[in-house]
Amino acid sequence: MKELFPPKQVMGFVLSLTLTVVALSVYFLNMSFAVGMTVLLVTAFVQAGLQLVVFMHAGESEDKAAIYTNVYYGLALALITVFGTLLAMVWDM
Amino acid sequence: MDYFDRFAIPHPSPVIYASMVAIGITVLAIIAGLTYFKKWGYLWREWLTTVDHKRIGIMYLISALLMLFRGGVDAIMLRAQLSVPENKLLDAQHYNEIFSTHGVVMILFMAMPFIIALMNFVVPLQIGARDVAFPRLNALSFWLFFMGAMLFNISFVVGGSPDAGWTSYFPLAGNEFSESVGTNYYMIAIQIAGIGTLMTGINFMTTILRMRAPGMTLMKMPMFTWSSLITNLIIVFAFPVLTVTLAMGTMDRLFGTNFFTTDNGGMDMLWANLFWVWGHPEVYILILPAFGIYSEVISTFARRNLYGYKSMVASMVAISFLSFLVWAHHFFTMGQGALTNSIFSITTMAIAVPTGVKIFNWLLTLWKGKIVITTPMLYSLLFIPLFTLGGVTGVMLGMSAADYQYHNTMFLVAHFHMVIIPGVIFAMLAGLTYYWPKMFGFMLNERIGKWAAWLIAIGTLVAFMPMFFSGLDGQARRMYTYSESTGFGIYNMISFIGALVLAVGFVLIVYNIYYSTRYASRDISSDPWDARSLEWATHTPVPEYNFAILPQVNSTEALWDAKKKGHVLFKGEYEKIHMPNNSGVPFIMGCIFFAWGFSFVFGMWIPLILTTIGIFACMALRSFEKDHGRYISVEEIEETETKLRGAN
Ligand code: HEM
Ligand SMILES: [Cu+2]
Numbered sequence: 001m002k003e004l005f006p007p008k009q010v011m012g013f014v015l016s017l018t019l020t021v022v023a024l025s026v027y028f029l030n031m032s033f034a035v036g037m038t039v040l041l042v043t044a045f046v047q048a049g050l051q052l053v054v055f056m057h058a059g060e061s062e063d064k065a066a067i068y069t070n071v072y073y074g075l076a077l078a079l080i081t082v083f084g085t086l087l088a089m090v091w092d093m
Numbered sequence: 094m095d096y097f098d099r100f101a102i103p104h105p106s107p108v109i110y111a112s113m114v115a116i117g118i119t120v121l122a123i124i125a126g127l128t129y130f131k132k133w134g135y136l137w138r139e140w141l142t143t144v145d146h147k148r149i150g151i152m153y154l155i156s157a158l159l160m161l162f163r164g165g166v167d168a169i170m171l172r173a174q175l176s177v178p179e180n181k182l183l184d185a186q187h188y189n190e191i192f193s194t195h196g197v198v199m200i201l202f203m204a205m206p207f208i209i210a211l212m213n214f215v216v217p218l219q220i221g222a223r224d225v226a227f228p229r230l231n232a233l234s235f236w237l238f239f240m241g242a243m244l245f246n247i248s249f250v251v252g253g254s255p256d257a258g259w260t261s262y263f264p265l266a267g268n269e270f271s272e273s274v275g276t277n278y279y280m281i282a283i284q285i286a287g288i289g290t291l292m293t294g295i296n297f298m299t300t301i302l303r304m305r306a307p308g309m310t311l312m313k314m315p316m317f318t319w320s321s322l323i324t325n326l327i328i329v330f331a332f333p334v335l336t337v338t339l340a341m342g343t344m345d346r347l348f349g350t351n352f353f354t355t356d357n358g359g360m361d362m363l364w365a366n367l368f369w370v371w372g373h374p375e376v377y378i379l380i381l382p383a384f385g386i387y388s389e390v391i392s393t394f395a396r397r398n399l400y401g402y403k404s405m406v407a408s409m410v411a412i413s414f415l416s417f418l419v420w421a422h423h424f425f426t427m428g429q430g431a432l433t434n435s436i437f438s439i440t441t442m443a444i445a446v447p448t449g450v451k452i453f454n455w456l457l458t459l460w461k462g463k464i465v466i467t468t469p470m471l472y473s474l475l476f477i478p479l480f481t482l483g484g485v486t487g488v489m490l491g492m493s494a495a496d497y498q499y500h501n502t503m504f505l506v507a508h509f510h511m512v513i514i515p516g517v518i519f520a521m522l523a524g525l526t527y528y529w530p531k532m533f534g535f536m537l538n539e540r541i542g543k544w545a546a547w548l549i550a551i552g553t554l555v556a557f558m559p560m561f562f563s564g565l566d567g568q569a570r571r572m573y574t575y576s577e578s579t580g581f582g583i584y585n586m587i588s589f590i591g592a593l594v595l596a597v598g599f600v601l602i603v604y605n606i607y608y609s610t611r612y613a614s615r616d617i618s619s620d621p622w623d624a625r626s627l628e629w630a631t632h633t634p635v636p637e638y639n640f641a642i643l644p645q646v647n648s649t650e651a652l653w654d655a656k657k658k659g660h661v662l663f664k665g666e667y668e669k670i671h672m673p674n675n676s677g678v679p680f681i682m683g684c685i686f687f688a689w690g691f692s693f694v695f696g697m698w699i700p701l702i703l704t705t706i707g708i709f710a711c712m713a714l715r716s717f718e719k720d721h722g723r724y725i726s727v728e729e730i731e732e733t734e735t736k737l738r739g740a741n
Contacts (some may be wrong), residue, residue, distance in 0.1 A: 063302065070326075073326075073330075074329075077330050077414075080417060081334070081417070084418075084420070084421065085366055085367075087433050087436075089360065089362060089363060092429045092430040092433040093428060093429055
């Protein structure tokens with residue numbers, strides 16, 4: 001049974017479905033823009049991390065260090081791009 | 094007939110009709126030639142279906158050279174139009190189309206494939222691998238790039254070329270101001286080629302991180318491999334932005350969305366912003382592999398190891414990060430406040446620091462070296478002073494307050510040509526000459542090569558130096574003509590002469606290829622330059638498996654140590670070698686993508702749906718296909734090795 005249903009993957013699957021439902025609720029429930037955005041951002045990042053670690057086995061090979069370095073690097077660049085854009089296009093216009 | 098009206102050129106002229114005839118004749122000649130010489134089978138078996146990184150590299154190279162001439166003809170037309178005031182050679186619309194296609198062709202369809210050509214050919218050899226990590230994906234990358242480039246090129250004769258600049262800023266690029274399908278071509282052709290490039294990025298990162306020869310730690314990798322690793326890292330992080338931006342632009346043009354419109358909540362400036370989020374890293378994608386080539390060439394012909402290996406690596410890592418922090422310097426004048434402009438000014442100037450570190454490392458490598466001036470070395474030596482001119486003016490542009498004066502003048506045009514030509518093009522020509530013997534088994538003529546190098550260097554200076562002055566005098570870029578009283582005439586005349594000198598230089602390179610193919614000796618060693626890294630440790634021509642035995646590495650200059658210090662590279666017995674099978678799917682998928690793009694450009698929805706299904710069918714086929722590759726037996730290896738050893 002354990003081989004057919006590895007607990008880590010099963011839990012991951014349930015969690016990722018839950019995250020999807022929570023994200024979808026933003027569309028169906030009535031909430032303010034700020035709350036909706038927060039819910040979407042949090043669920044998106046947790047979801048991405050979950051997929052990477054549980055289903056794409058990011059931490060399970062000898063390339064662990066290279067993979068995580070790349071992920072953090074990409075994350076840093078994404079944040080810089082988003083906040084830089086907000087600065088140039090909205091906040092400082 | 095109404096249906097076919099959409100394919101007509103909205104703004105025809107004799108030049109375009111002549112090109113149609115020329116394209117028709119060339120296609121017929123190629124088909125007739127292949128049939129007459131019975132080469133269809135050869136073409137299919139050896140090239141169209143190949144997954145061998147060396148052959149894919151050569152196909153990239155040929156495409157890049159073809160596009161160099163397409164872009165070069167554009168350039169000559171632009172300079173000819175501006176050579177005298179109030180010239181009537183081209184009208185405004187044609188001028189717009191030509192500078193737009195010139196920019197796209199040169200950056201995306203010439204410089205990029207040229208770089209990827211050298212990366213494909215050299216990196217697996219340099220790290221002692223037998224191919225890239227995903228050979229079939231590599232073939233798909235090539236065919237997507239190639240079909241994207243071809244789709245872009247036919248815009249000239251079918252439906253109309255893009256005319257909103259290579260930057261394609263909205264609202265100009267929106268439906269309101271760009272009515273023809275030209276900008277659709279821009280969005281979709283670059284999209285297709287860009288997806289290919291993104292795949293290359295993933296492929297080469299995996300290859301370099303996973304497939305190095307035993308003993309080659311990261312800090313023992315040759316410098317070109319390092320620069321390729323960093324370049325591909327930037328590709329992986331920058332190209333998705335382009336993909337998304339182009340998709341948004343496509344939707345605005347074809348599906349009536351409002352991302353970049355001026356009303357309904359759209360934001361036209363967002364295009365400029367996103368374009369440069371990709372665009373500035375892109376200029377470093379171009380320059381870093383060029384730096385890698387210079388590092389290889391300079392240490393080979395200064396006959397010593399590269400000075401400051403660690404600082405070279407550190408400066409490239411720093412550049413890769415900083416290159417994502419500076420994009421707003423391309424629109425200092427768009428209206429954001431002093432705070433933003435100051436931040437991006439500082440990051441921009443900071444990027445000159447690691448670039449300077451590299452320049453000094455090369456100078457110090459040369460300093461104690463025994464310099465041999467070959468053609469590749471000549472390009473590298475010419476690069477240093479010329480590129481510095483471009484770099485220094487870049488720092489001038491980077492001061493946001495001063496940029497209000499320089500922005501969108503010929504000064505800017507001079508800046509980026511002075512960095513891209515000495516930086517990227519010289520490097521590619523150096524790399525071409527340097528790796529030519531490994532690729533084709535003979536050397537290019539040195540005398541003609543040096544003539545070409547000098548002509549191109551002089552042509553660059555004559556063509557682009559005057560633009561600094563006319564730019565400071567107020568000549569705007571992208572203006573199709575100017576009046577005599579402006580006094581720009583003389584500068585532009587000199588520029589035109591420089592452009593002609595450049596053209597002669599490039600024609601000389603073609604002549605050199607022809608001349609050397611006919612007359613050069615085929616009796617050369619596998620290491621004709623007395624070089625230092627692994628790509629020269631295997632035979633010429635390189636057998637399809639690259640190395641019969643995988644090399645053992647314990648320094649940054651494995652081959653040099655093998656030659657001078659008696660280090661043994663190849664230990665052990667032959668074993669059977671696992672190689673990937675050829676496949677026609679990447680080529681077919683490329684063709685479907687071409688039809689897909691064409692349908693998209695013209696909004697022909699039924700063919701678009703059919704081709705989309707075709708693309709998914711190819712992917713499904715690949716997922717369910719069982720292809721475990723094939724083995725080359727020990728006897729076969731022995732046979733090849735004996736034959737090749739005899740050849741040397
Ligand atoms: C020393 C480093 C460099 C600095 C500080 C620098 C700075 C700048 C700045 C501030 C601009 C925008 C100016 C304006 O629009 O008014 C610019 C434009 C440009 N730069 Fe550089 N640059 C540098 C190196 C390079 C390199 C290495 C390349 C390419 C290989 C390059 C390619 C370009 C291109 C293509 C444009 C203009 C694109 C356009 O508007 O069409 N630059 N540069
Ligand atoms: Cu830039």
